[in-house]
Amino acid sequence: xxxxxxxxxxxxxxxxxxxxxxxxxxxxxxxxxxxxxxxxxxxxxxxxxxxxxxxxxxxxxxxxxxxxxxxxxxxxxxxxxxxxxxxxxxxxxxxxxxxxxxxxxxxxxxxxxxxxxxxx
Numbered sequence: 001x002x003x004x005x006x007x008x009x010x011x012x013x014x015x016x017x018x019x020x021x022x023x024x025x026x027x028x029x030x031x032x033x034x035x036x037x038x039x040x041x042x043x044x045x046x047x048x049x050x051x052x053x054x055x056x057x058x059x060x061x062x063x064x065x066x067x068x069x070x071x072x073x074x075x076x077x078x079x080x081x082x083x084x085x086x087x088x089x090x091x092x093x094x095x096x097x098x099x100x101x102x103x104x105x106x107x108x109x110x111x112x113x114x115x116x117x118x119x120x
Contacts, residue, residue, distance in 0.1 A: 009033075011099045015119040016041045018110065021058045022051055025119040029099050029106055039116040042097065042106035048077060051109050068109075077109055 009032060015025035016039055028041035043051060052068040059065035067080045071091075078089035092107050110116060 011042075011097050011104075013099060014039070014041065016116050017119050018051070018054075018114055018116055022054045026050060029097060029104060030118065035112040038114075039118040040108075040111045041116050041118075042108050042111065044104055044106055045094070048107040048109045052077060055110075077107055 011029045011031050014028055014030050016028045016030075017023060017025050026043070026047050028043045028047060030039060030041050033040050049070065052070065055066065055068055059067060064082055066082075068077055069080070070077050074091065075094040076091040078091055080089045081087070092109050094105050094107050096103050096105050098104070
């Protein structure tokens with residue numbers, strides 16, 4: 001478990017949106033680092049499920065868009081991209097971080113892949 005990120009800064013609570021998919025800010029955790037200028041959030045299980053449902057809803061009926069499910073046995077969200085069928089799903093495994101002195105089990109769902117914005 002880590003309370004300091006690889007960037008050397010502590011994690012804090014933030015609110016995040018994914019334009020066109022998660023338009024209402026959701027609570028997540030970050031160290032403030034950026035990927036190509038975009039936020040890099042982590043989400044607890046409940047919020048990650050909310051993000052999964054929003055992505056699946058937005059992409060439903062589109063043959064070339066990703067789909068997400070959760071594999072409880074592996075504690076991982078699986079991102080299925082039909083554009084790369086030979087690669088199999090991308091697994092986003094859970095991990096523990098420390099935020100304000102408490103342990104939080106989180107998933108980097110879409111972190112460093114999607115265009116997350118930290119809502120101020």
